[in-house]
Amino acid sequence: MNEALPLKGFTKCAACGTPMTGYINRKKKIYYYRCQKKGCNCNINANAMKRAFEEQLKSRSIDSKYIEPLKKQLALTFSYMNKKNELNRLSIQKRLAEIKGKIDKIESRFVTGDINKELYEKHTARFKEEEGQIRDELGKVDFRLSNLDKYINFSVNFSGNLCKIWLSGDYICKQKLQGIVYPEGMIYSKQEGKYLTTRTNYILAEMLRLSDGLKRNENGLILESINPSASVGPVGLEPTTNGL
Numbered sequence: 102m103n104e105a106l107p108l109k110g111f112t113k114c115a116a117c118g119t120p121m122t123g124y125i126n127r128k129k130k131i132y133y134y135r136c137q138k139k140g141c142n143c144n145i146n147a148n149a150m151k152r153a154f155e156e157q158l159k160s161r162s163i164d165s166k167y168i169e170p171l172k173k174q175l176a177l178t179f180s181y182m183n184k185k186n187e188l189n190r191l192s193i194q195k196r197l198a199e200i201k202g203k204i205d206k207i208e209s210r211f212v213t214g215d216i217n218k219e220l221y222e223k224h225t226a227r228f229k230e231e232e233g234q235i236r237d238e239l240g241k242v243d244f245r246l247s248n249l250d251k252y253i254n255f256s257v258n259f260s261g262n263l264c265k266i267w268l269s270g271d272y273i274c275k276q277k278l279q280g281i282v283y284p285e286g287m288i289y290s291k292q293e294g295k296y297l298t299t300r301t302n303y304i305l306a307e308m309l310r311l312s313d314g315l316k317r318n319e320n321g322l323i324l325e326s327i328n329p330s331a332s333v334g335p336v337g338l339e340p341t342t343n344g345l
């Protein structure tokens with residue numbers, strides 16, 4: 102674990118695909134990354150690679166101008182996709198209003214002397230129990246929705262500050278972020294002096310696509326779904342990664 106070499110292991114050599122390791126040239130006091138394959142002779146100045154990686158992160162970051170619009174967009178996208186959930190919530194709320202109405206009614210019948218105390222208590226107990234059950238159901242639905250907000254906030258803030266978070270983090274944090282953003286690692290081309298395009302975290306890619314859509318569509322939000330697999334639970338990009 103060397104703070105100066107967070108990209109080792111994560112970065113693969115473009116010439117042979119072998120993960121790179123790192124070392125220091127003690128005379129020059131300069132860090133290098135090196136391909137681990139014998140005879141590949143691929144050495145890269147650690148600072149040059151760091152800058153190249155920063156460029157990569159910047160290119161995958163959401164423009165700060167679109168952070169807030171994107172939060173709205175994602176909320177819309179998810180609520181569009183969660184329409185069923187939303188309908189479910191409405192029907193639960195309707196049932197809750199009904200049971201409250203029944204409780205009010207039984208109370209006024211008791212007050213006016215229509216029913217006796219025994220009947221009043223019997224019915225009230227039953228209705229209150231039902232009310233509790235409905236509130237539990239509503240709690241479950243609302244819990245999901247409030248978590249969704251938290252999730253959207255976290256993911257958008259995270260994807261808008263990739264480079265900043267990476268630069269300010271320690272070795273562990275840097276490696277974590279690298280793994281989240283580029284689950285398959287990355288390939289560095291010595292010839293081109295830059296990282297080659299690799300698959301990005303799915304939800305990050307979808308967020309970038311949506312923010313591009315917002316750029317093109319200055320009039321407002323876009324009503325469209327993203328790939329359902331993203332709604333199931335984007336692996337690795339949850340508020341639990343807050344430890345970063």
Ligand SMILES: [Zn+2]
Nearest residue numbers: 114117136141
């Ligand atoms: Zn190599």
